[in-house]
Amino acid sequence: MLRTTVGAKTYGVWLSMLQTLVPGGRTHRLAVLVAGMLHYAYAVSSSKSATQTKARHLFELFESAIEGQDEHDLQPVVELVETLFDDAGVAYQRSSRRGAPYSIATEAVNEFITWENMPWEG
Numbered sequence: 001m002l003r004t005t006v007g008a009k010t011y012g013v014w015l016s017m018l019q020t021l022v023p024g025g026r027t028h029r030l031a032v033l034v035a036g037m038l039h040y041a042y043a044v045s046s047s048k049s050a051t052q053t054k055a056r057h058l059f060e061l062f063e064s065a066i067e068g069q070d071e072h073d074l075q076p077v078v079e080l081v082e083t084l085f086d087d088a089g090v091a092y093q094r095s096s097r098r099g100a101p102y103s104i105a106t107e108a109v110n111e112f113i114t115w116e117n118m119p120w121e122g
Contacts, residue, residue, distance in 0.1 A: 006041050030104050035109075038062070045058040065113060066113060
């Protein structure tokens with residue numbers, strides 16, 4: 001669905017970026033990068049939603065996550081990002097220095113949801 005909506009060329013560039021950046025990358029930076037990819041996909045899916053079924057489904061998935069913001073609403077987008085990482089052949093599961101597991105995919109979706117938040121403007 002993501003590849004179909006953004007196009008094979010863009011999706012291929014994203015995979016190449018993830019293959020290069022994820023292995024040594026810091027989660028807080030990777031999450032913002034992937035959130036930007038999601039916002040691009042959100043914009044493209046919005047513009048294509050009237051004429052393409054997969055784009056409409058993707059747009060609705062993003063809208064549900066943005067409007068709902070609970071775990072149930074976010075999980076389909078997390079799974080979408082996990083598929084992106086799987087397609088790139090890179091791991092999205094990590095552990096903190098203290099051994100606590102976390103997911104770059106989940107962090108990316110959180111960044112996507114809070115993209116417009118700027119607490120210093122509050």
